[in-house]
Amino acid sequence: MTAEPIIHTLARGGSARGLHYWLSWLDCPQRAALENERRDEPETQARFVQTYSGMLVGTIGHAYLEHFWKMLQAERGAAIDPVGVVRFHETYVDDDARKEATNCVSSLLRVIAADGPIPLSTTEVGFVEKEISSKDALMRFGVPEFTGRLDVALKLGSEHIAALKGHAANTELLNVDGAVGALKPGKWILDYKFLGSRDTNLLDRTLGSLQYAAYQMLFEELPGEEPAAGLIQICPFNVKGNPVRFTVVPSPSEDARAMVRNILVQAREAQERGPVPKPLDHNCYPYKGICPFHHAAGGPCKRF
C-alpha cells in the first residue's frame, strides 16, 4: 500500500524565544531587532529554502525525522520511509540541501533499524518536536519568555542501552566526561545535529553547551513528566562509511545552570537598552560572510 503524502511547511530557525534568540541580543542588538522584524517575511523565508545552507539541511532533516516518529506514534509502521512520504509545501527547496538531509536521515534510520540503540515502538516515544515554554520564565531564567523546541523524548530500555554501549560497527559512542556511565534505562531527550556534525569542534561545543543545559532545565518544567535521565546527541553523518555518532551529554551542573541564567539576564538587559549597533566588528564581518543588514550588502544599517 502506498502511504498518503504528508505536506510539510519548512519553518526557519528554532523556537521563538529560545537561547539562540536571546544570545543574538548580545551579539548585536540592532541586528537582533532587524532579524526579529523580518523573520516571518515571505522573502526571508523564500531566500532561506532556496539557498543551500547547513541550517536548511538541518531543517529538512528535522522535518523528515519529525514525521518518522509521528508515523511511528500513529502506528503507521516503522518501515515507512519518511523521505518517500514527506513533500514540502514550498514550490522549490534547494536540491543539494534536500539530498544531503536525505542521506543523513537514511543512514541514521539504517543504524536504528540494524543495531537497535533507539526503540522503534509506539509505546516508547514520549513526544516529538515539542515546544516547551517556561511557566515562570522571569523567576527561573531571568527573561520574560523562555522556550525550547526539543526534538524527541523517549524511553530507552536496558536492551537499547546495551546496544548503545555495544559499539556496533556503524555507530560511535562518545564518552563525554565519563557520561556513558550515566547511561541507564529511562526517559532520554534526543537532539540531532546536522550542520554541527561537520564541525570539528563539535565535541567541545557539546561539552560546554548551554543549549543542552537549557533543554534539560526546560524539560524539568513539564508537569507530570518523570525527570529525564539525560540527553543524547545524534550526529547522522552523511559521508558514506562514516558512523552515526551518539554522544551522551552530562546533566547540567549547578555552574552550568547559573551560567544559563546569567547569560539570559545579560541578554535581557541588552534588549532593554534597545537596538543600538554594538561596536564589535566581528559581528558585522563574521567569517561566514558579511552581516545581511550591512549597507554594503544592501541592508539598512548605517553603522559604517
Ligand code: SF4
Ligand atoms: S552591520 Fe554590524 S552593527 Fe550593523 S546590524 Fe549588522 S552586525 Fe549590527
